[in-house]
Amino acid sequence: MKPVFQNYLEEHREKHLGELFELLSLPSVSSLSEHKDDTQRAAEWVAHSLRQLGMENVALYPTAGHPVVYGEWLKAEGKPTVLIYGHYDVQPVDPLHLWETDPFEPQIRNEAIYARGSSDDKGQVFMHIKALEAILQTTGTLPFNFKFLIEGEEEVGSPNLPAFVEEYRELLKADVIMISDTSMLDEDRPTVCYGVRGLAGFQLDVKGPKRDLHSGLYGGAVQNPIHALVEILQSFRNEAGVITVDGFYDRVVPVTDEERAAFQSLNMTEESLKEEVGVKELFGEQGYSHLERTWVRPTLEINGIYGGFEGEGIKTVLPSEAHAKITCRLVPDQDPEEILELLQEHVKKNTPPGVEVNITLFDKGTPYVTPFEHPAIQAAGRAYEKVFGVPTAFTRGGGSLPIITTLDEVLKAPIVLMGFGLPTDQVHSPNEHFKLKNYDKGLLTICHYWYELEEAMK
Incomplete structure (x- = not known):
């Protein structure tokens, strides 16, 4: 009935x-x-x-x-x-x-x-x-x-x-x-x-020379802000997909065996994910399934990067500045305020000579x-x-x-x-x-x- x-x-x-x-x-x-x-x-x-x-x-x-x-x-x-x-x-x-x-x-x-x-x-x-x-x-x-x-x-x-x-x-x-x-x-x-997951977002603004420079006249003698930005961004993560910011994982609560079993029972395969997003290989933190990487592990992703000449053709310029937007997805018990402090300290340690970096903090959530x-x-x-x-x-x-x-x-x-x-x-x-x-x-x-x-x- x-x-x-x-x-x-x-x-x-x-x-x-x-x-x-x-x-x-x-x-x-x-x-x-x-x-x-x-x-x-x-x-x-x-x-x-x-x-x-x-x-x-x-x-x-x-x-x-x-x-x-x-x-x-x-x-x-x-x-x-x-x-x-x-x-x-x-x-x-x-x-x-x-x-x-x-x-x-x-x-x-x-x-x-x-x-x-x-x-x-x-x-x-x-x-x-x-x-x-x-x-x-x-x-x-x-x-x-x-x-x-x-x-x-x-x-x-x-x-x-x-x-x-x-x-x-x-x-x-x-x-x-x-x-x-x-x-x-x-x-x-x-x-x-x-x-x-929680969220911590920020923007990096890298400033070099006071104006765009002719790369033939100044290239090799003046730090290129785009190169400097790429160097900073590369320092965030190693080849195994592990985030290399000191203290980043300190508060991460491991997934339980019961939860991991529940994820496995869903039968959501890596092959289906590759087909869905149109890639031949997946990438992420080694030692975890694709579901664990997207649900219960923290991430750091570059959402946008820009600087220099972006028009049609080529312009031999050494740009004055470069920018990147970055967000981290956080898991229990990470604190977004603490994570943003760790990220700022990491940027300071990994900024090459010849540029200044300004960090603007954006959205955050626990x-x-x-x-x-x-x-x-x-x-x-x-x-x-x-x-x-x-x-x-x-x-x-x-x-x-x-x-x-x-x-x-x-x-x-x-x-x-x-x-x-x-x-x-x-x-x-x-x-x-x-x-x-x-x-x-x-x-x-x-x-x-x-x-x-x-x-x-x-």
Whole structure:
């Protein structure tokens, strides 16, 4: 027999899709000032939807940027509290000419919803609202107390949310934090992501002579900033893929045997990765699988390098300056502040004579892991399996979600990352879409999760 919430979701499917299309039609591009009013309207739409659901104390909290939407349902006396986080803002749509249909005129084709924000993250936020609606309308109550924290600046790095969370820490206090802003491995492989890597980014600016010089007149007598930059960059890593910055690995927590076994069980081969990215050989830190290198080991990558003449043909110039942008992905228990200090010291030690180097620090975020065996994580796996009928994959994310750092440090509650998008959803790209199959199954999975978690937390 179907659960009552499943019957409700099936009966109201077309109505709910119509509501989702309303939200997707709002061009809430947080990075563009021309869409400030649209982003405000999206916040108001989410607030209205929460009120319709039955949330109380729903409010739009102003920030220096776009507002934060909050709502709560605290009628489950004596039960734990869950905080659901998400965002209503979206990425810009450029290049527009590559979209097959208007990015803000949602359309269903190929069994998927095509629109900006369909997968990241409006579609997944909407699913949480409707999953709770299905339970509340069919049972009259909810298994937990619930709070919603939906922001409008995730796509620009959440600049104002950390201060908001700190100021309203008592309002946001919870026992479990739920985020659906990740993806599954594929449409038939449900996935719980129980950790993400941190981030430390910086830029190197190497300055040599006061102007570009004629390489015939000055080459060989004056240090070339590009050569100097290359020498510094080469010093960061050896031929075995090991980062050679003193102290870089000192705080790295080794992966457990249980986690390594879970990774191996995924059967994600190196051959499939080579085919996916179009290379003949992989490269990385020796002694680790490609999954360990991308999920549980730290990295240092050069993201951009430029300087000198870049036009057509050749220009015999000794450039005045050269630049590189670098990011490190960090793992528990690395501290981004400490890592950036180690990197700056390394650069000083490895700067050749004849140039000056300036370092500009950029984004940083702390890595996060919810223990693999935590009841909230294992309950998520069981909920997926009930709906998808196959074992759940447990992964760590290679990317970074900086706001997780704030939620972890301030609220001190376990964070569960249950995503329903796919790597092929083309988020941040033209023709972003969200599979209807994942939308439908995701709604059921969320509903089942709350009951699985209720049982696990008794």
